[in-house]
Amino acid sequence: MTKRHLSKLLAMLTTIAITASLFAGCGGKKDPASPSADKPKEEQSLVYNLGQEPDTIDPGLSTTITAATVANQNFEGLMKFNAENKLECAVAEKVDFDQANPTKYVFHLRKDAKWSDGKAVTAKDFEYSWKRVLNPATASDYANQLYYLKNGAKYNSKEAKAEDVGVKATDDYTLQVELENPTPYFLQLCGLPTLMPVRQDIVEKDPDKWTLNPQTYLGNGPFKMTVWEHDSKMEFVKNDNYWNKANVKIEKMKFTMIAINSSALSAFETGEADYIDIVPNNEIPKLVQDKKMVTTPNIGTYYICANDMKAPLDNPKVRKALALAIDRSALIEAVWKDGRKAATGWVPYGINDAKEGKAFREVGGDFYTDKADVEQAKKLLAEAGYPDGKGFPVFEYAYNKSETHAKIAQAVQDMWKKNLNINIKLNEVDWKVFVPQRKEGNFELSRNGWVGDYFDPMTFMDILVTKDGNNDAHYSNPKYDELVLNAKKEKDPEKRMQMIHDAEKILMDDMAIIPLAFYVDDVCIKPYLKGTVRVSNGMIYFDKAYIEGKTAAK
Structure with a gap:
């Protein structure tokens, strides 16, 4: 698909760009970028053109950017990327790491992390989800992202048992991880859809179809899916059980599936879409000149x-x-x-x-x-x-x-x-x-x-x-x-x-x-849509987005 720094978590961690405070803890902070309190309240909804419908939206099976974009709204991993391509804590509130023992990590989960039905997110959810990806019966094309775990590759090739894999929930909010070798980018992997949690009871009740119904596509992210009209649109609403819901401003989202570049641009020009990232190439020079498009x-x-x-x-x-x-x-x-x-x-x-x-x-x-x-x-x-x-x-x-x-x-x-x-x-x-x-x-x-x-x-x-x-x-x-x-x-x-x-x-x-x-990335975003996060690895997040000035623009 479809990251970056720790200090000297190894000399190579200069590619991760995580602050030193990461290991002391990453408490949730108020987002300074939000609609001004003294301005009229505007409808907090946006339309993003996803383009192609993903082949799967199961975070453990997906390998495409479109699938990751859907997963990033509905699910959240231990870590996530921000607008500066740096890592920050997500479900993990704190990470213990000792440079003298670089194959061991201990993640402490925040106790207010919940699934969209209100049930607590636990370390056991992560243990189950990671082992599910590695389980050869799951046939995940991204199982190799968990080969870094001790015995991960062996379990995937049926040479070890699930209990031999280096991930264990020691209690509801503590996840112990042991790697095969020091891996300077391991925390970056913890921000990817493959390592996001899924609910064992939901998945095992209907392994093949749980992602196809918005009612069972249950996640722990900032939004939850309410509608999926195949090859047409997906609709989402704010997840009121999300741990950081106070800083999520968008109430509703729609993802359209317009695969033709010219049609996507037409939707943007007429106001039917607020954010597109597929545009007709012959229109690019004019879009740049008119300041309607940026290249990232x-x-x-x-x-x-x-x-x-x-x-x-x-x-x-x-x-x-x-x-x-x-x-x-x-x-x-x-x-x-x-x-x-x-x-x-x-x-x-x-x-x-x-x-x-x-x-x-x-x-x-x-x-x-x-x-x-x-x-x-x-x-x-x-x-x-x-x-x-x-x-x-x-x-x-x-x-x-x-x-x-x-x-x-x-x-x-x-x-x-x-x-x-x-x-x-x-x-x-x-x-x-x-x-x-x-x-x-x-x-x-x-x-x-x-x-x-x-x-x-x-x-x-x-x-x-x-x-x-x-x-x-x-x-x-x-x-x-x-x-x-x-x-x-x-x-x-x-x-x-x-x-x-x-x-x-x-x-x-x-x-x-x-x-x-x-x-x-050639991106067109309406000026009233602010706070969207697009990372250089293709990850897109809307949890910090908000609408400001759309009413005045009309």
Whole structure:
């Protein structure tokens, strides 16, 4: 998908950005940003365009940004991110951590945390939820986010029992956690949907359908769902049992599901939507000029996924030829039009290296230029047995419904024809089919994208390990797997980061995936909607949002 600092919780914790007070406690604070008391009271409701309907809204199963956006309103984990990309306490009121024993954490839960039906949130809810994600029967694609727990990976692979996993509720409000190895970004993981609590009694009563009915989609977050009209809208109201309800100003929310960029912009222009983040690319220059749109950072990479199990895409020379035949700067200029950077590697900017003040991408450098290297691409394709494209099969390039994805697909199709003399067919696929199609390997070439879940390069390395649940390319290289595994065990920050750089080099030499551009978020927000929080890992929160000035604007 779809984070950042502790002090010297390890030298590497400079990527987490948590204040020292975190370990002493994180008491709830009054939010200074709120509607002015001396102004007329306005209706506190907002409309956000979610775009595509999520394939699942189960926080333990979801892997997409849209699913995370829904989960962030209905559920809350031990930690959460704020507008500065820093961590703050959420259900956890206090975290005990000893640098001399960096694999142990003790979370003290706030006693006023409740589910939307008023029942207390307990440490047992977290223990159940984490073990549920790891349970092989659950088949969570994000189980690896809990492999950091002692025996987490072993339990997921049926080599250990649930009681062996390093998470235990010692009482209703104390959660003890033991990790396999020191993990500098563990607290960041505690802010992700995968590690949010779910209610055992609700889930086990109807495991397959509990998320489909707003009455049973019961959470502990600032809002609760009241309506879900599939492929149309979701509606939410303020959760009056939320521990921090006094600082939640929004009373009602609606999430629309407008997948077409131009239609989303029309809804924004007519006032039917207050917040959109999919816009027609050809409108971007004017929207910026009119000060209706801003571009915000995002730690994500837009890429083409080649199915590494299908010949001749199983040949690294073929994949590299396809990659080098693409002019990324031309794609950005012609389609995106928003100043994003060409992806000349896998890990994007916005993630720190072990070297002070350096970005991982800056240290890792470029694996190719932003322009097409046609000569080298033709050479590699010929070496693979397809001189001048002769004999190369006609592959299908799948993408989910979107004007932007369609334009990118068309541009890539043209570049491959012009530069390599090969043909591909384009196939626009409905989102509900598109996601499982990639997961199951029922594709040849496919649009894909990955937004980092936390602010460490491991969030990108992890998903291309053999048989990882998010490894849609079905890539496998034992040397790569070994480097990633060793990096997770390495305690020296610089040695660890070098292992990750070495792993990325293997990945790019194999061209396991074909990166095109690093993400940014193009966002249109009405001026009267204030206090929304958008984190660079794609997380969106509305618990601090409020409406001010909408009445006057009319």
